[in-house]
Amino acid sequence: MPRDWDAFYRKAHGPREPAFVVRAFGPLAPPGPVLDLAGGLGRNAHFFLQRGHPVVLVERSREALRGLADTPGLTLQALDLEAPGAERALPPGPFAAILMSYYMNRPLLEALPPLLLPGGLLLVEGFTRKEAARRGRPESPFYWEPLELLTPPPGLSLKAFGEGWMGGWRAFAAYLKP
Numbered sequence: 219m220p221r222d223w224d225a226f227y228r229k230a231h232g233p234r235e236p237a238f239v240v241r242a243f244g245p246l247a248p249p250g251p252v253l254d255l256a257g258g259l260g261r262n263a264h265f266f267l268q269r270g271h272p273v274v275l276v277e278r279s280r281e282a283l284r285g286l287a288d289t290p291g292l293t294l295q296a297l298d299l300e301a302p303g304a305e306r307a308l309p310p311g312p313f314a315a316i317l318m319s320y321y322m323n324r325p326l327l328e329a330l331p332p333l334l335l336p337g338g339l340l341l342v343e344g345f346t347r348k349e350a351a352r353r354g355r356p357e358s359p360f361y362w363e364p365l366e367l368l369t370p371p372p373g374l375s376l377k378a379f380g381e382g383w384m385g386g387w388r389a390f391a392a393y394l395k396p
Contacts, residue, residue, distance in 0.1 A: 223279035227259060236265040237319040239343040239390040243378060246392075247271070248337045250314030256299060256321035260286050266315070267291045274309050305329040315339045322360045331373035334395040340374060341392055342367060348387035367391035 236244070240262045252266045257275035259282055266273050272291050277283055278298040286294055297307055305326055311333035318327060322344055330340055350361040367389050370376045374393040381389040 224281040227279050227281040227285065230259055234259075234261045236262045237317075237341075237343045237390075238384065238388075239341045239378075239392060240265050240317060240319065243339060243341055243392040244315065245269070246377075247315035247339050248335060250312070250335055250338070253309060253311065253313045253316045253333065255316065255318050255323075255326070257317070258282050260289070260292065262317050262319055263289075263292060271314060274313075276308065299323055299326060308333065311335070313338060315341060318342045318344075320344050322362065328371050331371050331395060334374075336395055338395045339377070339392055340371070340395075341390075343388065343390040346381060346387045346389050352387065362389045 244265055251272045251274060254263045254273055254275045257263050257277050260275060263273040263275045272293070274293045274295060275286065276295045276297050276299065278296065280296065283294050283296055286292060295309065297304060300323070312335040313333055314335055315338060316330050316333060319341070320343065327342070334340060345361050347361045347363050350356055350358050365381065368376065368379050370393045374395055376391065377394045378392040379390070
């Protein structure tokens with residue numbers, strides 16, 4: 219069942235702390251713009267903005283985008299990343315970093331490497347299949363399989379990986395474009 223993201227963001231109060239993978243590996247991103255996919259209220263975007271990176275935040279919720287309007291250094295793009303052909307509507311880059319934090323879309327993940335600068339990072343974090351079982355959603359497709367993030371998308375190399383209990387069963391990966 220799709221979540222009503224506009225209702226969710228109407229009740230939310232400002233950005234939270236950035237994702238672990240962003241805090242841990244974001245400082246290693248080379249200079250340049252950052253692409254934040256399904257960026258919500260901008261918790262990860264703000265991290266990069268504070269470090270001087272311009273950020274393009276892609277989000278389908280008009281409510282979330284409304285809350286981020288007029289943020290200096292932030293370009294907003296309304297886009298449903300689940301729509302057919304959404305990857306063709308992404309900004310062309312190149313980007314110093316691309317973030318996919320708590321958003322799961324395997325086909326999109328495979329399409330991201332060409333959008334990165336050499337030395338750029340693709341940072342991914344989300345819940346695992348164990349978390350799906352713990353939450354009573356074992357059949358949901360929106361969870362990473364065990365050790366899945368160990369395999370980088372084509373054209374990237376694995377810089378860091380972690381999986382386990384982090385306030386829920388989570389996984390993260392930092393991929394590097396050589």
